[in-house]
Amino acid sequence: MSRITCIFVFCVYLVIVAADPDRPGKYLKHDRTVINCARYKREANQHQCVLSPFNDEGPYFLPDDLQRSDITDGQNGVKYNLTIALVNSNDCSPLENMFVHIWHASAIGKYSGVRSIGPGPGPRPQGPGNSTEHDFGGLDEPKQTGKGSEGRGLRPPQEGRDYNKPRPKPVSDERFLRGYQVTDQNGLVNFNTILPGWYAGRATHIHIEVYPRNTTERSAISYVGQIFFREDLPELLKLVEPYSENSNRITLNEDDGTYVYGHGNETTIQLEAVDSSSYKSTMIFGIDPDAHTKSQV
Numbered sequence: 001m002s003r004i005t006c007i008f009v010f011c012v013y014l015v016i017v018a019a020d021p022d023r024p025g026k027y028l029k030h031d032r033t034v035i036n037c038a039r040y041k042r043e044a045n046q047h048q049c050v051l052s053p054f055n056d057e058g059p060y061f062l063p064d065d066l067q068r069s070d071i072t073d074g075q076n077g078v079k080y081n082l083t084i085a086l087v088n089s090n091d092c093s094p095l096e097n098m099f100v101h102i103w104h105a106s107a108i109g110k111y112s113g114v115r116s117i118g119p120g121p122g123p124r125p126q127g128p129g130n131s132t133e134h135d136f137g138g139l140d141e142p143k144q145t146g147k148g149s150e151g152r153g154l155r156p157p158q159e160g161r162d163y164n165k166p167r168p169k170p171v172s173d174e175r176f177l178r179g180y181q182v183t184d185q186n187g188l189v190n191f192n193t194i195l196p197g198w199y200a201g202r203a204t205h206i207h208i209e210v211y212p213r214n215t216t217e218r219s220a221i222s223y224v225g226q227i228f229f230r231e232d233l234p235e236l237l238k239l240v241e242p243y244s245e246n247s248n249r250i251t252l253n254e255d256d257g258t259y260v261y262g263h264g265n266e267t268t269i270q271l272e273a274v275d276s277s278s279y280k281s282t283m284i285f286g287i288d289p290d291a292h293t294k295s296q297v
Contacts, residue, residue: 051089052285053263055226058207060111062170063216065101065178070192073176076242077107077194079278080271082227086187086210089286094187098222098289099214101180102191104206107242109199112174116199195271195279198234200249203256203264205229210287223287228259228268 082102086095105111177196181189198204209216210223231253237243253259253268271279 049087049089049092050286051288052223052225053266054224055262055264055267056258057209057224058226059117059165059168060114061101061103061167061207061209062113062175062178063167064170065103065175065180067181068179069181069190071102071177071179072193073112073174075106075176075194077197078237078240078243079274080193080195081274081278081280082191082193082206083280083282084189084191084208085282085284086183087284087286089288090290094183094185095287095289096183096185096187097212098183098187098287099180099211100183100189101178101209101211101216102193102206103178104193104196105199106177107194107197107237108246109197109248112176112178113170113172114168115171195229195233195237197237197243197246198248198250201251201256203228203231203251203253203259204233205259205264208285210285212289222289222291223285225267225285226258226262226264227283228253228264229271230268233271 084100084102086098086100087093088095103111110116177193179191181191183189196204196206206227208223208225208227209221211220212222213220234243234246234250238246253264256264258264267283267285269281269283271281274280
């Protein structure tokens with residue numbers, strides 16, 4: 001290899017490293033390298049063989065959720081069908097027999113079975129008021145989020161802060177909008193739920209946590225992340241019940257440190273209309289099945 005070629009390769013390496021520093025709160029380095037899936041006869045997964053960014057578990061995970069596809073438990077809201085696909089980031093193959101847990105807030109911004117830690121800072125909601133109209137559209141039209149503050153004034157997550165804290169103790173038997181499924185031979189799981197509500201200090205999101213077996217020990221976590229939505233979703237949802245009863249402050253994606261510092265733009269999902277009052281989505285996560293988080297508890 002010539003000296004010029006070596007210098008070029010080294011410079012490219014520096015650019016890649018500088019562009020993706022080791023951010024706190026992330027246990028596996030976020031690898032943007034795309035494998036040539038044709039080598040493994042997995043061309044359909046091309047551009048998906050990327051190690052998805054890790055994010056916080058948050059303070060509302062309960063390890064005793066139920067194995068089920070329908071997690072609504074009678075909660076009212078806009079119907080939402082979510083398909084999650086797990087792909088091996090090393091060779092593009094689908095990941096079978098992985099345990100995928102999800103949980104999220106209700107239409108009025110409440111998590112089941114836990115005590116709220118209280119409101120956080122966030123901008124006041126603006127826009128439409130209360131309406132009883134249930135029929136609305138446009139959520140499946142992709143919109144670009146504004147750059148806004150680019151994280152100015154936000155505090156980045158601290159290394160291990162999320163894992164140094166004990167998980168919450170349940171305060172009731174309610175487990176609505178929580179559940180887990182085991183991936184099939186195609187690496188797929190599917191959940192029937194509702195579009196999540198919002199609460200102060202956080203952008204609208206769904207939590208996801210993946211384990212290689214039937215356990216919820218932190219030391220065994222293969223992946224932990226968050227799914228985000230277009231940031232005007234709360235304003236649109238406020239047009240319908242019961243979201244119109246949600247009085248929590250709305251936080252935009254760009255004002256949520258978890259989104260900004262956790263590469264939330266890369267786990268932002270698009271909504272596809274099924275009909276005038278229900279939506280569906282599919283998101284692919286690249287996971288290294290041989291790695292797991294470092295438990296610091």
